[in-house]
Amino acid sequence: MLTFTLRRFSLFIFTMLVLTLLSFSLSFLFPGDTVINHSGQIHATPTELVELNKVYKMDENIFSQYNAYLSHILQGDLGQSMASQSPISDEIIELLPATIELSLVALLIAMLIGIPLGFIAAIRHNKTSDNAILSFAMIGYSIPVFWLGLLAIHTFSINLGWLPSAGKISLLFEIDFVTGIQFIDILLSDSPYKWQAFSNASAHIILPACVIALAPATIFIRLSRAAMIEVLAAPYIRAARAKGLSFNQIIFRHAIRNALIKIIRHVGLQFANLVTIAMVTEVIFSWPGIGRWLIESIYQRDYTAIQSGLLVLSCFIFLVHILTDFIYAALNPLARGNNHGS
Amino acid sequence: MNSKSILFISMVALVSLLSGCNEDSKLSLSERSIIYCSEGSPETFNPQLSTSGTTSDATSKQLYNSLIVYKGQSNTLGPSLAKSKHITRDGRKITFYLRQDVSFHQTSYFTPTRLFNADDVLFTFNRILDKEHAFHHVSGGQYPFFQSVNFSELVEKVEKINDYTVRFILRRNESSFLANLATDYAVILSAEYGQQLTNSNSKHEIDILPIGTGPFKLKDYRVGSLIRFYRHDSYWQGKAKIEQLVYDISPRETSRLTKLLAKECDVSSYPNAHKKIAQRSDLQLESITSLNVGYFGFNTQKAPFDNKLVRQAISLAINKQALVDNIYRSQAARAKSILPTTSWAYDKNTPELGYDPVRAKSLLAEAGYPQGFTMDIWAMPVQRTYNPNAVKMAKLIQADLKKIGVKVKIVSYEWSTFLRRLSLGEHQSFLLGWNADHPDPDNFFTPMLSCSANEIGNNRTFWCHKEYDDLLKKALKTTDMSKRKGYYAKAMVIINDEMPLLPIAHSKRFQARGSDVEGDILSKFGGISFYQASKKAKLVNEASN
Numbered sequence: 001m002l003t004f005t006l007r008r009f010s011l012f013i014f015t016m017l018v019l020t021l022l023s024f025s026l027s028f029l030f031p032g033d034t035v036i037n038h039s040g041q042i043h044a045t046p047t048e049l050v051e052l053n054k055v056y057k058m059d060e061n062i063f064s065q066y067n068a069y070l071s072h073i074l075q076g077d078l079g080q081s082m083a084s085q086s087p088i089s090d091e092i093i094e095l096l097p098a099t100i101e102l103s104l105v106a107l108l109i110a111m112l113i114g115i116p117l118g119f120i121a122a123i124r125h126n127k128t129s130d131n132a133i134l135s136f137a138m139i140g141y142s143i144p145v146f147w148l149g150l151l152a153i154h155t156f157s158i159n160l161g162w163l164p165s166a167g168k169i170s171l172l173f174e175i176d177f178v179t180g181i182q183f184i185d186i187l188l189s190d191s192p193y194k195w196q197a198f199s200n201a202s203a204h205i206i207l208p209a210c211v212i213a214l215a216p217a218t219i220f221i222r223l224s225r226a227a228m229i230e231v232l233a234a235p236y237i238r239a240a241r242a243k244g245l246s247f248n249q250i251i252f253r254h255a256i257r258n259a260l261i262k263i264i265r266h267v268g269l270q271f272a273n274l275v276t277i278a279m280v281t282e283v284i285f286s287w288p289g290i291g292r293w294l295i296e297s298i299y300q301r302d303y304t305a306i307q308s309g310l311l312v313l314s315c316f317i318f319l320v321h322i323l324t325d326f327i328y329a330a331l332n333p334l335a336r337g338n339n340h341g342s
Numbered sequence: 343m344n345s346k347s348i349l350f351i352s353m354v355a356l357v358s359l360l361s362g363c364n365e366d367s368k369l370s371l372s373e374r375s376i377i378y379c380s381e382g383s384p385e386t387f388n389p390q391l392s393t394s395g396t397t398s399d400a401t402s403k404q405l406y407n408s409l410i411v412y413k414g415q416s417n418t419l420g421p422s423l424a425k426s427k428h429i430t431r432d433g434r435k436i437t438f439y440l441r442q443d444v445s446f447h448q449t450s451y452f453t454p455t456r457l458f459n460a461d462d463v464l465f466t467f468n469r470i471l472d473k474e475h476a477f478h479h480v481s482g483g484q485y486p487f488f489q490s491v492n493f494s495e496l497v498e499k500v501e502k503i504n505d506y507t508v509r510f511i512l513r514r515n516e517s518s519f520l521a522n523l524a525t526d527y528a529v530i531l532s533a534e535y536g537q538q539l540t541n542s543n544s545k546h547e548i549d550i551l552p553i554g555t556g557p558f559k560l561k562d563y564r565v566g567s568l569i570r571f572y573r574h575d576s577y578w579q580g581k582a583k584i585e586q587l588v589y590d591i592s593p594r595e596t597s598r599l600t601k602l603l604a605k606e607c608d609v610s611s612y613p614n615a616h617k618k619i620a621q622r623s624d625l626q627l628e629s630i631t632s633l634n635v636g637y638f639g640f641n642t643q644k645a646p647f648d649n650k651l652v653r654q655a656i657s658l659a660i661n662k663q664a665l666v667d668n669i670y671r672s673q674a675a676r677a678k679s680i681l682p683t684t685s686w687a688y689d690k691n692t693p694e695l696g697y698d699p700v701r702a703k704s705l706l707a708e709a710g711y712p713q714g715f716t717m718d719i720w721a722m723p724v725q726r727t728y729n730p731n732a733v734k735m736a737k738l739i740q741a742d743l744k745k746i747g748v749k750v751k752i753v754s755y756e757w758s759t760f761l762r763r764l765s766l767g768e769h770q771s772f773l774l775g776w777n778a779d780h781p782d783p784d785n786f787f788t789p790m791l792s793c794s795a796n797e798i799g800n801n802r803t804f805w806c807h808k809e810y811d812d813l814l815k816k817a818l819k820t821t822d823m824s825k826r827k828g829y830y831a832k833a834m835v836i837i838n839d840e841m842p843l844l845p846i847a848h849s850k851r852f853q854a855r856g857s858d859v860e861g862d863i864l865s866k867f868g869g870i871s872f873y874q875a876s877k878k879a880k881l882v883n884e885a886s887n
Contacts, residue, residue: 157604161624165604166597171568171588172375193371286597 004329008322019314023307024069030303034058038069040080040088040304078308083300088308092290096316097180098168099289103278105205106212107271113213114220115263119256121221122228134225137218145277149211149284156207163207166286170204173197208285212277216270220263227262231255261332268324272317373877375586376859379598379607381725382757383566383591386481387552389527390470393486393789393800395726395777395869398526399611400589403871404571405447406529406554409438409463410520412867417781419520423458423530423555433515433821438463440506444578446532447559451551454534458555460502465533467500467510477536481549487527487779489798490789491518516818517826521782526868530555557582557873566591583861583876595725602854608877609863612725613854616671626857629673629850630864633778635680635786636728638719638739639843640771643804646717647770651709653841656771657695658702659746660739666847669735674849679834680776680786682848686823687783689831693838703746714747720764720772724757727851728775735773735846765799772802779868783830787814791842805842 027037035052036042044052053059057068072079078088121133157165168182169175175197178185186197231237232255240250279291286292290313297305384400385392392398410427413420421427424438444458469477470485471494488494496516501509512519522528535553539545552560555578558571569589573582590607592598595614602610602625613619619627638660640647647653666676678694681687706714721736722729729735733754740750755763764772778785788795793811795801810833817829837843853864861874 153600153604158600161603161605163604164606165600166606170372170606171377171570171590172371172586174562174570196371 001329005326008325012318012322015318016315019311020070020073021066023311024066026307026310027069027303030307032303037303037307038072038079040082040085040302042082043085073311078312079304081297081305082302083297083305088305091293091305092309092312094177094180095288095290095293096312098182098287099275099278099282099291101181101183102168102205102208102212102282102287102289103271103274105209106278107216107267107274109209109213110216110220110270110274111267114217115224115260117217118221118224119228119251119259121225122232122259123251125229125232130225133221137221140214140218143214145211145215145280146284148214149208149281152207152211153284164204165207168204168287169197169201173200208278208281208287211285212274212281215277216274219266219270219273223263223266224259227259228255230262231259234258261328264331265324265328268321268328271320271324275313275317369879371586373879374584375588376584376609376872376875376877377588377590377607378872379592379601379610380569380589381591381598381611382593384569385758386549387560387563388481388531388549389529389869390466390485390488391481391549393490393527398869400569400869401552402526402529402869403556403865403873404558404587405552405556405560406531407444407556408524408526408528408530409440410524412524412780417866419524423463427520433517434512436510436512436519437503438508438510440508441578442506444555445576446535446555447553447574448576449551449553449559449561451547452532452535452538452553454532454553456534458530458532459505460508461505461533462530463508464500464502465536466529466531467497469531470494471497471500476540477545477548480545484798485527486798486800487522487525487789490792490795490800491522491784492788492794493522514819515821517821518780518782518784518788518818521780521785525779527779557871558587579873582873584872587872593724602856605856608859609853609855609875611853612727612730613852616673616852619854624857625854627852627854628864629852630866631684631848632727632851632864632866633682633685633781633786634728634775634848634851635677635682635845636674636726636773636775636847636849637677637680637843637845638771638773639803640841641767641769641802641804642842643767644770646709646711646715649709650840651705652711654695655702655705655709655746656743656748657841657844658698658705659748660742660844661697662844662846663697664742665735665738668738669729669731670847670849673852674847677845677847680790680837680843680845681783681830681834684848685781685783685786687827687830689827689834692831692834695838695841695844699742699745706746706748714749716749716751717743717770718751718753720753720755720760720769722757722772722774723754723760726775726777727849728777728847729773730849732773764802767802767804769802774802777868781867783826784814784818787817787830787833791837803842805840807836807840807842810836810840 027034030037035049035056035058036044038056039052041048041052055068057064076089080086081088081091117133121130124130153165156163164170173193174191175182175185175189178188182201183198186194186201191197237250237254240254278289279295281287282289282292283295290309294306294309294313297309380396380400382396384397385394386397387401387405389398389402389406407423409422409424410419411422423441423444425441426439428437440458440460440463442457446454446458448454468475470488472478496512496514496519498511498513501511503509531548532553536548539547557574557577559574561572562570568591571587573585575581590601592601598610599613599615601607602613613627616627619625640653642648662676666672666674675683679692706712719736719739721732725731733752736752740752743750753769754760763769776786776790789800791801791803791805791810792814793806796804796806813829813833817826820826851864858878860876860878863870863872863875865871
């Protein structure tokens, strides 16, 4: 396990170095003054500009420039947003939890729907229900998310009026920012309308989370179907059947556990995919998360926000990958011997 | 089995959460609150500093009161913070007797120790009048409405007679003075709050963190996102029916409509899709004929519009009726002059320049442009009652003018940049409008086209006409209605001949609301008010109580 951990850790360090190199070079590639792109201080006075050039070592060679940039990032200084002139790290801390919350709920929905459906399809292999589930998965995977989002708003918000279409909670509720994960913040708050706020927030998250969940759910269907088919064909299942175990015993005691192991690894991979979908969905549902913020920064040509946002987001996704690798390794000792990082 | 029972319990918990826990027989928060989808962020929380409709909608009648107000259908002046008034025979001394039971807002940033009195009135008006006043230059020192009506030239001084009596001494008798005091701009600020800010050396906060006497107080403001008001519980006219008022700032038309349909807001400003809203039983569309005018103005300082003939020719070439039908979807009346036909001062015999492209062409030739020319039209980027879609209107005008050989380039900037560049006179022609602040006809003539409005940049035609200005001054000196009407009729004739601008339409202001929202919100003049608004409790709740 120690070698496994060390290997992942060194992989993390090197990937992060490459990523910072990329975001560092973006400052040169974007139009405008490099040091202003680094710091985001568009209203800097000449004296402040001299100071900034000194801090970022702009008059020295490119390596010490990179070094200076790196040390800023390690200190948590990601520069200022050119649009709002507030520190980017503050904005990200405020917005990232909202995206994580939305993605986690979506992941949960995708798993709760996708995995059982995949198992059913595998058990009913080559029967009508299998085909029906597979075609649903195919259709679901092919639908573009921005279209699905608009369709969902049109149907459930406008025509039926069941669910709200924008934001993460009604503006009436004042919830103090503690963790950024809204459901936790609501439970921590001492508002007399706590439970109304909770049900309101739940109503707000349903539509965007379901829209995000659709594509990963279809992938889970196919993954779990393939895993289950493989497990059901394994010799120990045949042995169990020969021993006279009932169908339920075989499926619930043996097959599901062994099939799940194969899926868990992909959950991490899917999470990255999910965050990408979430970014588009956030725009459609006006969800105040990092994706919407990043896309708005692109519209506003806020270069500092773009490069720092990309860095933080990719770092976050990479961390999720490593985390799922650990979980997988903890559950499955065989994986620890794997010599190559994924 | 174990995991199954956990799942079951959590499902039950989730269902009970989603269904809401309304057992405590109270009304839910949403039944005690109103969310208003507004079209933009206010520039300031002090309406004295701005003439924008968005700002006065968000501030004037929510946060503040003025000394007197317009009341009822007949638009007569009634008491507000001043319970009565006395005017001397020469009309130059006006004494107000103030209410003694008015309290200012108590908020996290200010706790009043005394009730409203004469000091607050003096503080408010001296800030505007006296250039030496400690607060005059805070927030830029521009008071556009007061400057446009020449307030500081008119008022000699404001005197405190005793704690609850103030007297305005005017340099001359002016009939629109009281009307101006009843506008959304003449709101009363707290002198005690001013003192507190002076002591803490943060004077600029007076216009950002407002303190007034109005039915609501500011709780929270996030630029471009929301304004949250709480009820002012000791409001002197009795507390408002709703506890919380939230402005959801949604500049996009479609997002306001979506939020309205999805019940995320209770009331929406300037809705589109009138038919769709009218069809739904759970929504209401309401409109009010407000006093306004949408117009097409010319920069009379710039060639070729410094020539009267060119202005007339362009005006003749525009098919106004088509603009009214297309842009306002016939929800407006074609304007014959800048004064709406519903105003008492409107003269039916005012001539109207019709639609006559042939005569337009000959006038253009007479002016020395037989081949036409190229011009720009600046179209305002936001929706207003008086012009719901200026860019589309500019395109229609472009097509009309093409017929007489004039090429048009359409220019549009973001709203505040647009207004700033207009006051710098960078434009040749522009589409804009005017919402009246009070029913006095002077409110159309003076702020839009007088030479004084020209000086402060409110008159974007830069037209200054001595005879016209004299007529306005004469009209203000008399209180004889028929005499005033005569002067204004003459002024309208001058405008129609000189054509500094072409009046296009007088439109209705629309608003949509859920059918559970009761009480008047729209008013004929100036901003909206949520003081009377409330929500019907849902029948389901009544049954369960």
